[in-house]
Amino acid sequence: MNVGHEFYKLSIGEKLFKFINYALIVLLCLSILLPFLNILALSFNAGKDAERGGIYFWPRVWTFENYSEVFKSANIGRAFAISIFRTFLGTIAGVLLSAMAAYALKSKTLPGVRFFTLMIFFTMLFSGGIIPYYILLKNLHLTNTIWVYVVPVLYSAWNLIIMRTFFQQLSISLEESAKLDGCSDFGILWRIVLPLSKPVLATISLFTAVSHWNDWFTGTFYIRTAALRPLSTLLQEMLTKQDAIRESLMQTAGSDQMIMLQQVQLTGDSLKMATIIVVVTPIIIVYPFIQKYFAKGAMIGSVKE
Structure with missing residues (x-):
């Protein structure tokens, strides 16, 4: 079937409907994809540099330190x-x-x-x-x-x-x-x-x-028991502890504490983004294998009355 030929045979109203329909689908896909790309870029960007802002879909200062921090936990x-x-x-x-x-x-x-x-x-x-x-x-x-x-x-x-x-x-x-x-x-x-x-x-x-x-x-x-906690709980505790350390150091603004604060800020919000990527990656890997069943009608043609 010639898709282009079939498109030209449509009326102006049908063409306008298809254009609006496809435009809305593209906008919906972008609203899902672009935030994820922003999270991915921040997860690979140095936390201290990320605090300056201006990072959207590509890291400005590449680093694997955020993921190293996530996987550093013994549990x-x-x-x-x-x-x-x-x-x-x-x-x-x-x-x-x-x-x-x-x-x-x-x-x-x-x-x-x-x-x-x-x-x-x-x-x-x-x-x-x-x-x-x-x-x-x-x-x-x-x-x-x-x-x-x-x-x-x-x-x-x-x-x-x-x-x-x-x-x-x-x-x-x-x-x-x-x-x-x-x-x-x-x-x-x-x-x-x-x-x-x-x-x-x-x-x-x-x-x-x-x-x-x-x-x-x-x-x-x-x-x-800490050994029985799942991944999501462990990563949530890591983020909570990170925020607690930062708040504690900010309240005591000594020189030594400021140095420690800068070291904590090396991961900063980028650590949170790396944590999100670690949690969602297994689901993203599994999803394509079952996605086809969402729109597939397995019952079609099985019974003829």
Whole structure:
């Protein structure tokens, strides 16, 4: 198909609509890409020089000192391992269990299905609060253990509702045919429903993985052992400590302190940018492998009524 020839065949209104549509898409892409390029440039720029401003999309004074400072921590390797463990296990277990629950809730013949759905939706509107939640985790012996990252968030009301809605859109003919062939409910879920639900599974998996990877709150408030803290919590503590040192040195403006302050400022805000790059890079690497499922209709042509 000749795209240019087809474009000239459009009316003036259609051409104007396409131009505005493409212009908005380009602006949206730039609004996402340019801030990221600015963060990347600052992460490779010397912190003292970055304080002068004027750095946009290319470093003015190249340095790897910011990343060296990030990876200097003795616990960085263990923190990476904990983050990978909780993200992998939490995503796989959470998506699988949520899919099983959503498949059960989509059935109109399940006794009390409306009540259970209402109770799940209720948790999206109200919560018990942080203190009761902490007491619950403590009574379950989950605090200060690696399982506090995985077990409490195995189920998400939002994910359940999204999956249930998607499962309800699948043709009932497939399930009826499978049941006539003697397939069990679990077999239908595993062999028919899940293979046809790759778009929603990929989307929920990405959201769950990002949530696990970026979560610093759990490691800060429910973990006392430094060796059990994930990457996001460790880097957050590094930034907090950096800011605390700077504030302390600025309050005591002696000559020795000013020298120390200049050494701290060698990383400055650039350290924060390097920290952001370290945290988001694994997600950026994984995203292209599942991006195709976002727009792909796996159900097209599978059933002919």
